[in-house]
Every structure is written in structure tokens, then in C-alpha cells.
Amino acid sequence: MTRRWIGAGLALLLGAAVAAALVLGNREGSGLTVVRGVIGSEKKPFFDDPQVKAAFAKHGLQVEVDTAGSREIAGSVDLSAYAFAFPSSAPAAEKIKKDRGANVTFSPFHSPMSVATFQPIVDTLTKAGVVTGETFDIRKYLDLVAKGTRWDALPGSSYQARKRVLLTTTDIRTSNSAAMYLAMTSYVANGDDVVTSADRSAQVAEAVAPLFLDQGYSESTTEAPFEDYLAMGMGKTPMVMIYEAQYAAHLFAADGAIRPEMRLLYPSPTVLSKHTLVPFDEPATRVGRLLTEDPEFAALAARYGFRTANPQVFAGLAKNTPLTTNLVNVVEPPTYDHLEQLISLIEERYLKP
Amino acid sequence: MRRVPLVARVALAGALALTGAGACSGGEEPLRVLAGSEVKDLEPLLKESGLNVELTYTGTLDGAEQVASGGADGRYDAIWFSSNRYLSLIDGARERLSTQTKVMVSPVVLGLKPAKAAELGWDSAPPSWSDIAAAATAGRFTFGMTNPASSNSGFSALVGVAAALSDAGDALSAEQIHAVTPQLKGFFSAQRLTSGSSGWLADAYARSPGVDGLINYESVLRGMNLTLIYPSDGVVSADYPLTLLAASPKKAEYDRLATWLRSGDVQRKIMTTTFRRPIVPGIGSEKPVLELPFPNRRSAADELIGAYLNEVRVPARARFVLDTSGSMEGERIDALRQALVTLTGADTSASGTFSRFRNRERVTMIPFNDTPRPPSAFTLPERDPEPALREIRSFAEGLRAGGGTAIFDALRTAYQEPVEPGHYTSIVLMTDGENTDGSTAADFDAFFRGLPEGQRMVPTFVVLFGDSDVEEMTAIANLTGGAVFDARTGSLAAAFKEIRGYQ
Numbered sequence: 001m002t003r004r005w006i007g008a009g010l011a012l013l014l015g016a017a018v019a020a021a022l023v024l025g026n027r028e029g030s031g032l033t034v035v036r037g038v039i040g041s042e043k044k045p046f047f048d049d050p051q052v053k054a055a056f057a058k059h060g061l062q063v064e065v066d067t068a069g070s071r072e073i074a075g076s077v078d079l080s081a082y083a084f085a086f087p088s089s090a091p092a093a094e095k096i097k098k099d100r101g102a103n104v105t106f107s108p109f110h111s112p113m114s115v116a117t118f119q120p121i122v123d124t125l126t127k128a129g130v131v132t133g134e135t136f137d138i139r140k141y142l143d144l145v146a147k148g149t150r151w152d153a154l155p156g157s158s159y160q161a162r163k164r165v166l167l168t169t170t171d172i173r174t175s176n177s178a179a180m181y182l183a184m185t186s187y188v189a190n191g192d193d194v195v196t197s198a199d200r201s202a203q204v205a206e207a208v209a210p211l212f213l214d215q216g217y218s219e220s221t222t223e224a225p226f227e228d229y230l231a232m233g234m235g236k237t238p239m240v241m242i243y244e245a246q247y248a249a250h251l252f253a254a255d256g257a258i259r260p261e262m263r264l265l266y267p268s269p270t271v272l273s274k275h276t277l278v279p280f281d282e283p284a285t286r287v288g289r290l291l292t293e294d295p296e297f298a299a300l301a302a303r304y305g306f307r308t309a310n311p312q313v314f315a316g317l318a319k320n321t322p323l324t325t326n327l328v329n330v331v332e333p334p335t336y337d338h339l340e341q342l343i344s345l346i347e348e349r350y351l352k353p
Numbered sequence: 354m355r356r357v358p359l360v361a362r363v364a365l366a367g368a369l370a371l372t373g374a375g376a377c378s379g380g381e382e383p384l385r386v387l388a389g390s391e392v393k394d395l396e397p398l399l400k401e402s403g404l405n406v407e408l409t410y411t412g413t414l415d416g417a418e419q420v421a422s423g424g425a426d427g428r429y430d431a432i433w434f435s436s437n438r439y440l441s442l443i444d445g446a447r448e449r450l451s452t453q454t455k456v457m458v459s460p461v462v463l464g465l466k467p468a469k470a471a472e473l474g475w476d477s478a479p480p481s482w483s484d485i486a487a488a489a490t491a492g493r494f495t496f497g498m499t500n501p502a503s504s505n506s507g508f509s510a511l512v513g514v515a516a517a518l519s520d521a522g523d524a525l526s527a528e529q530i531h532a533v534t535p536q537l538k539g540f541f542s543a544q545r546l547t548s549g550s551s552g553w554l555a556d557a558y559a560r561s562p563g564v565d566g567l568i569n570y571e572s573v574l575r576g577m578n579l580t581l582i583y584p585s586d587g588v589v590s591a592d593y594p595l596t597l598l599a600a601s602p603k604k605a606e607y608d609r610l611a612t613w614l615r616s617g618d619v620q621r622k623i624m625t626t627t628f629r630r631p632i633v634p635g636i637g638s639e640k641p642v643l644e645l646p647f648p649n650r651r652s653a654a655d656e657l658i659g660a661y662l663n664e665v666r667v668p669a670r671a672r673f674v675l676d677t678s679g680s681m682e683g684e685r686i687d688a689l690r691q692a693l694v695t696l697t698g699a700d701t702s703a704s705g706t707f708s709r710f711r712n713r714e715r716v717t718m719i720p721f722n723d724t725p726r727p728p729s730a731f732t733l734p735e736r737d738p739e740p741a742l743r744e745i746r747s748f749a750e751g752l753r754a755g756g757g758t759a760i761f762d763a764l765r766t767a768y769q770e771p772v773e774p775g776h777y778t779s780i781v782l783m784t785d786g787e788n789t790d791g792s793t794a795a796d797f798d799a800f801f802r803g804l805p806e807g808q809r810m811v812p813t814f815v816v817l818f819g820d821s822d823v824e825e826m827t828a829i830a831n832l833t834g835g836a837v838f839d840a841r842t843g844s845l846a847a848a849f850k851e852i853r854g855y856q
Binding site (some may be wrong): 221320 | 525
């Protein structure tokens with residue numbers, strides 16, 4: 001008899017515990033479907049934005065992100081821990097799609113590669129024929145670099161540094177923005193043509209490798225050199241290759257980070273960084289679709305400086321800013337395999353003493 | 354101003370928990386951060402964060418090796434050194450790092466006594482590194498700098514000088530380093546003080562009225578009465594990146610700390626209390642400095658440190674006063690042999706390689722028990738040090754324990770050796786017990802005070818081991834301007850390696 005009572009009491013207690021766990025569980029997860037993704041670091045502020053989180057919550061989603069370089073996402077990151085990958089370039093996404101057998105990708109936003117610099121540098125490079133208006137001529141720049149030109153050797157240079165004239169980039173071995181820079185410089189070094197063959201790669205890599213190696217130490221994420229540009233100014237980073245979105249986000253936020261002497265230039269040719277989401281399951285596909293099709297997300301993304309499917313959104317924000325809405329000379333990056341081959345050829349040179 | 358306690362405990366550091374008063378941090382596990390001693394001055398500020406952060410200090414190179422080898426994974430959540438640059442050059446290290454957040458900036462510059470700066474005309478027109486090197490070569494000023502193999506400020510300065518002198522305008526290669534070695538030699542002939550840490554360097558400087566200035570972080574020099582010289586061709590700066598380890602699950606806690614450190618208020622406090630430059634734009638008003646390129650190959654960085662140690666620096670005269678009394682019998686004498694063998698190149702890790710006895714160095718061994726044994730000197734040649742290293746190794750392996758402990762007689766013998774100008778002389782005293790034979794501490798005190806000035810400038814670095822008399826050993830370090838290293842709980846080899854940074 002006693003035994004039965006104990007048993008019943010225990011059952012009651014257990015039932016209460018299960019109910020409590022259910023209530024607590026609901027409160028903790030808010031009933032949202034958690035979708036984990038690995039993304040390029042430049043999109044992190046967007047995903048961290050409370051408004052973006054709220055917009056996802058409206059659709060029953062909670063998106064959590066880790067950051068990694070696009071090349072790592074396509075190569076070394078264990079993607080099985082994630083529901084989607086969101087690298088910053090089409091070639092990396094193309095590779096992930098193939099590797100993982102995904103049947104759909106989304107390209108909700110893009111951003112042209114651009115050069116953040118300062119007025120005295122613009123003046124000096126204008127005299128040297130590299131800059132015309134807002135356009136940074138890659139061909140003429142490559143000629144300057146090939147001659148080993150230093151800043152203080154340029155006629156009428158108002159930047160008296162004995163450093164070489166070199167754009168600051170991230171590490172080509174890890175970061176997508178450097179790979180996009182490689183895409184545009186390899187195009188020019190290949191006689192204004194996309195590199196499409198292995199035998200051209202060797203020659204082109206030889207020509208463009210000094211652009212990376214001669215800089216010395218480079219940071220592994222796109223935020224770091226842009227941060228140096230903003231905080232430490234011309235002394236450390238006279239000109240830096242960035243996504244236009246990085247600069248535009250500060251302009252749109254009017255947060256004072258972009259000071260009066262700062263300038264944004266567009267390389268000619270330039271390359272678009274197409275942020276491409278590769279989903280591995282259904283909720284992640286919903287994330288991709290929302291980002292691409294829902295105007296609320298497009299408006300939020302534009303505030304972070306991205307260009308979206310509807311050009312009017314960006315154009316509206318860019319009015320009365322130095323940002324340009326019509327890009328003239330845009331070229332395609334090489335395919336993943338060719339880009340990867342160029343990077344590997346440059347990587348080999350880092351290993352030589 | 355006192356900067357650093359005499360007990361330097363870098364390699365053997367204990368952890369310091371900074372549990373704040375924040376409501377939500379009570380029971381949760383702390384964010385464990387492996388840090389460089391350079392960020393120690395931020396402890397009071399961190400306490401205001403209300404976040405549960407635990408800092409453990411280690412040397413830059415040791416920390417880099419721990420991270421690169423995976424030894425830091427699981428034990429720490431984040432790292433915080435003055436720079437991640439050398440670390441990032443080590444194969445496999447980058448994969449172990451996740452998000453990094455730069456917190457503040459401080460360039461490495463030259464600080465000179467105001468009268469000396471005026472005499473050289475550098476207070477009005479900033480010189481280039483070549484001008485500075487020429488003045489140093491001509492003996493027009495002297496300075497102190499930390500050891501580039503153990504401290505980031507010394508390494509940054511060395512990179513800056515070499516990059517500027519090479520005049521190549523781009524990243525240093527092994528070839529360029531070779532080409533500038535003669536000029537570097539001239540530059541560093543003016544170096545009078547070396548140190549394994551920035552803090553001890555400042556102490557040593559305060560005791561050395563004959564030294565004209567220091568090369569160190571701007572933030573350290575601004576706290577002293579010095580004229581700061583920003584070389585016209587540029588400098589290398591530290592940017593203090595708080596970096597999450599990829600293996601850590603504490604991303605949210607890391608994010609909270611990083612966000613707090615970069616908030617406007619905290620950035621302003623960092624600027625006003627530590628003299629470092631804020632990383633968040635729009636807060637500081639310091640004139641930006643020109644930044645020199647940093648090497649992008651580990652081989653170049655190591656080549657530069659190797660050239661400094663073997664060819665460029667003022668050669669060391671290192672005297673080891675070693676207790677071989679009966680109480681050392683067994684494990685202890687084994688540990689001593691092992692510690693000495695480590696310094697002969699047996700340790701092939703980066704920190705081991707850089708702490709070995711260097712070319713052009715003279716190492717004098719003074720083992721003692723009831724009485725000191727006659728000093729045995731080993732001189733390493735300019736090239737091909739291997740035969741000399743082998744001799745030291747076999748000497749170390751031949752050490753036997755037995756007899757009493759005549760600490761002060763032995764130390765006296767070390768101080769009686771002549772001091773050669775143009776060399777950097779120091780003494781290491783290792784003992785595992787109390788003085789039982791010969792002269793007393795008081796006798797030594799009187800003897801030391803009667804020495805000629807040159808000999809009195811020689812510091813003694815004491816190593817606590819076994820049952821050392823802490824008070825008596827600390828008194829020796831204080832008297833001679835040395836420092837105390839504690840090997841009672843850690844390994845003797847680690848303590849010896851750390852002391853090498855001060856020799």
C-alpha cells in the first residue's frame with residue numbers, strides 16, 4: 001500500500017517537473033526556430049542589429065552567426081555545424097554549393113570594392129595620373145607599383161613618407177576583400193581579361209604577387225585595416241581596399257567616423273562583392289528568401305551600406321553623399337578554381353624565405 | 354615612480370580574478386584571458402566593468418607558442434597581448450583565433466632626457482632613424498630597451514629601426530636584414546640597459562643616472578619626465594587586440610567585454626589613465642604617427658631577432674652562481690642540469706631558441722657548496738657556437754651535489770670578476786636553501802657597497818628554488834638592482850629562460 005502511494009507521489013512530482021521544464025524551455029527559446037550560419041565578418045553588425053533580430057523573430061526565426069573569412073568558409077570551416085553559409089563572394093558560394101549539393105543560393109546584397117583614402121593622397125595621385133575624379137585607375141596604379149615608387153618620390157606629394165605606394169589590403173590567404181582585389185588586378189594584368197586558364201595564372205600571379213607581399217604584415221579580416229584607417233589615419237593606412245558598404249554604413253549612420261578629409265574612390269575596373277547565402281536546410285532557405293525578397297530586410301541592409309535588388313533603396317540613402325550610384329567599369333571575378341589557383345601561387349611565395 | 358614589484362613572475366604567473374560587482378556575474382564561470390603583462394595596468398578599469406574576467410599573465414613569445422600549439426585551448430577563452438602580429442606568423446596559429454577586437458594603440462618611440470633631446474636638436478625637428486643611428490654610433494646618447502626576444506616593445510622597436518634603415522619602403526626580407534646589420538650594430542652600441550619586461554626596464558633606468566633615455570611604448574614614456582621623439586620615417590605601434598580563441602564557447606561573454614572596452618566612456622578612461630590612444634575614432638586628439646611595415650614571414654621576424662642576439666646587441670657577460678650543496682641531491686640537481694642544458698640550444702621551441710647562450714657571449718659558471726669552486730668561463734665565438742655550447746652542456750651534466758652552502762662567498766667571487774666595458778654583465782644566483790658556510794649577508798652588504806661603481810652596476814637575478822630563504826634572496830636582488838624569479842612551484846628551466854630576457 002505505502003509503496004503505491006510513494007509511486008503515485010513520485011509520478012506527480014515528475015509530471016510537475018516536466019511541466020516546469022516545458023514552460024522554462026518555451027520562455028528561453030521564445031518558440032523561435034534557431035538557424036545557425038557562418039558568415040563573412042563584414043555582415044556581423046547587420047545580423048547583430050536588434051531591428052534585424054526583431055524582423056527575423058516576426059517570421060519565427062532566430063538567426064545566430066559565427067564569422068570566418070570567405071575562403072575559410074569555402075575551405076576549412078566544418079559546415080556540418082551550420083544551417084547556412086554566407087560568404088562575401090560569388091566564387092566562394094559557388095564552391096560551397098557544389099561541395100554541399102545545395103540546389104539554391106540567394107544573393108540578397110552586393111557591394112563594389114572601393115578605395116578609402118584621404119584628400120592629400122587623392123591630390124598626389126591625381127597629379128600622378130592614377131586618380132581622375134572619383135576613379136582610381138588600376139592599370140596606372142600597377143605601373144607605379146612595378147617601379148617601386150615611394151610616396152615622397154611622387155612629384156608634388158603632400159604625403160612625405162618613405163613608404164612604397166601600396167594599397168593596404170587584408171591577407172590574401174584568408175580574406176575575401178583581398179581576393180576581390182586580386183580579381184580586379186589579375187584582370188588588368190591579364191591584358192584586360194578574366195583569367196580563365198591555368199597557364200595564364202602563373203604569369204599573372206607573378207605580376208600581382210608584390211601587391212600583397214610587399215605590404216608586409218596584413219590583417220586577416222576586412223574590419224581590421226579599415227579600423228586602422230578610421231582610427232590611426234593616414235600615417236598607418238594612406239589607402240585601403242574595402243567594401244563600399246563599410247564606408248557607406250558610417251556615412252548613413254552619420255556617426256562622425258568619416259572625417260572631412262576622408263575620400264572614397266572607385267577602382268576602374270572594379271569587382272562586385274556578391275554576398276551569397278547558401279542554405280543547407282529549410283529554415284535557412286527561409287532566411288535567404290526573406291533577405292532577398294522582404295523589403296523590410298532590404299531597407300535594413302541598405303542602412304549597413306549594402307546595395308540590394310532594388311537600386312532605389314541605396315540611391316535614396318546615397319543622395320547628397322560622395323557615393324556613386326552608377327558604376328561604369330565592373331568586371332567579373334575568375335571562377336572559384338582559377339581564383340583559388342592564383343591565391344595558391346601567391347601563398348607559395350609567403351613560404352619562401 | 355615605482356612601476357613593477359621586484360618579484361617578476363611572468364612565466365610562473367598566478368591568475369588574477371577580477372570579479373566585478375555586476376548583478377548577473379555572480380555564479381557564472383569567468384572569461385579566462387591569457388594576457389601580456391603590458392595590459393596589467395588596465396586591471397582597475399576592468400573591475401568597473403562588472404564582468405567576470407580572469408587574467409593570467411605570460412610573456413609574449415610564451416603566449417604565442419601556447420596558442421599556436423593548441424596548449425591554450427580549453428584553458429583560456431581569449432588572449433590579450435600588445436600585438437597579435439608575431440603570433441599570426443606562426444604556422445597554424447591563425448586557425449586557433451576567432452574574432453579580434455583592437456582596444457587601444459601605443460606607438461613604440463624614443464624618450465630622452467629633455468636636456469639631451471635639446472642638445473641633439475631633436476626636441477624641435479624630429480630626426481629620422483638614420484639620424485638617430487648615426488648619433489648612437491657616435492656615442493652621443495645612450496638608451497635602454499627591452500629584449501626583442503621576450504618583450505613586444507623591444508621587438509617593435511627592432512622592426513621599426515631595421516625597416517627604416519633598410520630604406521626599402523616595403524616589408525623586411527632576410528636579405529635586407531643582412532644588409533642593415535652593420536648599421537644596426539652602430540645603433541645598438543648605445544644600448545646600456547636590457548630587460549625582459551617594460552616594467553623592470555623603467556626601474557633599472559631610474560637607478561642608472563648615466564643612461565639618457567628609453568625606447569618603449571609612448572604610454573609608458575609619457576608617465577616619465579622625458580622628451581618623446583617620433584622618428585620622421587615612422588614607428589611600429591601596438592594595438593592590443595582582445596582575441597577570442599576559436600575553441601572557446603564563451604563568445605557572448607567575450608562580446609560583452611569587447612563592446613564594453615570600446616564604449617566611449619571606457620575609451621576616454623583608457624586615454625586619460627594609461628596614456629594609450631583610443632582605437633575608437635573621434636575620441637583622441639593625438640597627432641597620427643607614420644607606421645612602418647611589419648614583416649609578413651616568420652623567417653624574416655626570426656632572422657631579425659637572431660641577428661640582434663648574435664651579431665648586433667652589446668654582448669652579454671653572464672655569471673651563474675649555482676648551489677651544488679648536499680640538499681640539491683636527487684631531483685633538484687637534475688633540474689639544475691636540465692635548466693642549463695636547455696640554454697645550450699636543447700630547447701628548440703621559439704622561446705627556447707631565443708634564450709640560448711648567444712654568439713659573442715661569455716658564460717661563467719661558479720658552482721659552490723662549502724666554498725665556491727674556481728669560476729669556469731666559456732666564450733662563444735662570433736660564428737659556429739656549437740663546440741662551446743657542447744662544452745657548457747658537458748659541464749652542466751657533470752655537476753654533482755654534496756657539502757654545505759656558502760652563498761655569500763660564492764656571490765662575492767662572482768662580483769670580484771672584472772667588468773669589461775662594452776659588455777652587459779649580470780649575475781644569476783640559484784640556491785635551494787639558507788647560507789650555512791662562510792661570510793654572512795651583512796658581510797656581503799658591506800663588501801658590495803665598497804665595490805667600484807662599474808661592479809656595483811651589475812644586477813643579480815635570484816632564483817627561488819626548493820627551500821630558499823625568500824627574505825635574504827629578495828634583499829640581494831634589492832641591493833644589486835636585480836629581480837626575483839620564483840621556481841619553487843614552476844620549473845627551474847622556465848625561470849632560467851625568463852631570466853635570459855634580462856641578460
